[in-house]
Every structure is written in structure tokens, then in C-alpha cells.
Amino acid sequence: MARPIWTGAISFGLLNIPVQLMPAERRVDLQLHLLDSRDHHRIRYERVNADTGEEVPWKDVVKAYEYQKGSFVVLEEEDIAKAAPESKESVDIESFVELGRIAPRYFEKPYYLVPAKKAEKGYVLLRDTLARSGKAGLARVVIRTREYLALVLPEGEALMLLLLRFHQELIAADEYRFPAQGGRGFRIAPREREMAEQLVESMTVEWQPEKHRDEFRERLHKVVQARVRQKGSRRKVTAEAPGERLPDDTSTNVVDFMALLKKSLAENKRTPARSRRAAPPRRRRRG
DSSP: OOOOSEEEEEEETTEEEEEEEEEOOOOOOOOOOOBOTTTOOBOOOOOBOTTTOOBOOGGGOOEEEEEETTEEEEEOHHHHHHHSOOOOOEEEEEEEEEGGGSOGGGEEEEEEEEEOTTOHHHHHHHHHHHHHHTEEEEEEEEETTEEEEEEEEEETTEEEEEEEOOGGGSOOGGGSOOOOTTOTTSOOOHHHHHHHHHHHHHTOOOOOGGGOOOHHHHHHHHHHHHHHHOTTOTTOOOOOOOOOOOOTTOOOEEEOOOOOOOOBTTTTBOOOGGGOOOOOOOEEEOO
16 A cells, blocks of 8 residues: 555644545556666666766755856755745645636646544545535645645545646747637638537547556557567566665755644634744654
């Protein structure tokens, strides 16, 4: 079973529903490796100085932004930390929207919100309310170190968290040329429109996603299996995996998230999520 991305809560108004954020997609691509055809050793990617051709150790690698062609400004870790969102484990619903009003181009990635034990009542209340109303919760959520816009919506017995693209991430349609609506200037006859509509109607089926499979992957998998079973094939080679060389100055950082969901009972209102500021996340080093 998949491990939770984080354990936190859905919060809106004064309601707080403990949940686990679980993956809702599975990558099924065949992983292909690159080998040197001369000796069948794996090809390793290295950090190389574009000018000298020498490998660069991790301790000398910095992040920079190219503000004009060939000109960069170097960013320190504290610069990035200042811009990082408040680290917390909560889905803060800020408002509710009509689900049908959101264009599919904004949808990015799905997750499941699985209720914690003894949190089922609030979970069912929110899920069924959204299902009856046809609305979705518009929320902010931090996953690892990035803040996302997201929808909380019902899917059968589940609540799903659907990450959204921000508007500035999308390319406006007016950057391209499209035929005008109504087909002006193309002399489409009424009979042509009628026949096109009849064709669409005759090909209309119920949406059954389980019927649609990645046929390319399945065919490629059969080719791979045939190669593996083929005795004496020159295409079967043995390649030694290069040692995982981690530089001495490299460490694995784990960010501790805390759900900051304190309610201002004295004022009988919840402090808006976007105005709260938390202390910088503590980092611990794995041994």
C-alpha cells in the first residue's frame, strides 16, 4: 500500500477533519536505461562546468536566475527560504466554487484524502454536502515545499484533492490563431452540420475509463519479455550499475511539517490561512 504524502487536516470555517494525503495515480511507464553500445556500461550524468569541462562538486553548485541573456543573479539558501510558503500539513479551504465552472485545462494532479480514525463523521458531512451542492472547496495546500491551489471534491465514497494550475501558468488562446466561432467565411452548409452532428451522435458512448489502456506500453512490454526469453540473444547484456557516489558535502534534508490550525475562539472566527506566518521549518539530517 502506498505511503501517505503527509498526515494533516482539512479545515474550513470552524470544522477540522484529520486526513492522510494519499497518491491517486500510478506511473506505469517502462523505465529504459542508457548504455554505451561499445561495452554496455551505464551512462552516468554528471555536473560539468560548461567552460572547463570539469566535474563540479555539490558544495560548489549554487542556484541562479538568468534575468537577461548571459546575466545571472545568485540566490542563497536563505533567499529561497524567505520565499518558501508556510510549512504545514493542512488543506485550507478558502471558498467554494461551482465545479462545472472550472475549465479542464486548470486540472493537474489528483490525490485521495483518506479520513483518520474517529474523523469519519466530519468527512462524510463534507463529502455529502459537496456532492449534493455540486460545489468544490477551493483550497491552498503545501506539498513538500511548494504551495498549490487545489480543489476538494467528492468522488464516490472518497474526497479527492485535485491540484490546479495557476492562471499565469496557462498560455492564453489569443497567442495563437483559430478560426472564428460560427465558421464565418468557410461556407459550411446546413446539411454538412447536420451530418456531422448525426455522426457524433452515432459514435457517442458512455465514458468507461477502464476500457482505455496504454497500448504502446503493453506492446513494448511484450517486446521486452520476448527479448528476455530469447536464448543466446546478443541484445541481452550485463551492465554493472555505477556506485551511488554521494559527495561528502551532500546531505538529505527532511522538512518537518506541523499543522497550524489554532482557532481564535475568543473572536469566534478562524484566522485566514494566507495571513498566518509560521516559524521557518526545522530541518534534520539523516544519519
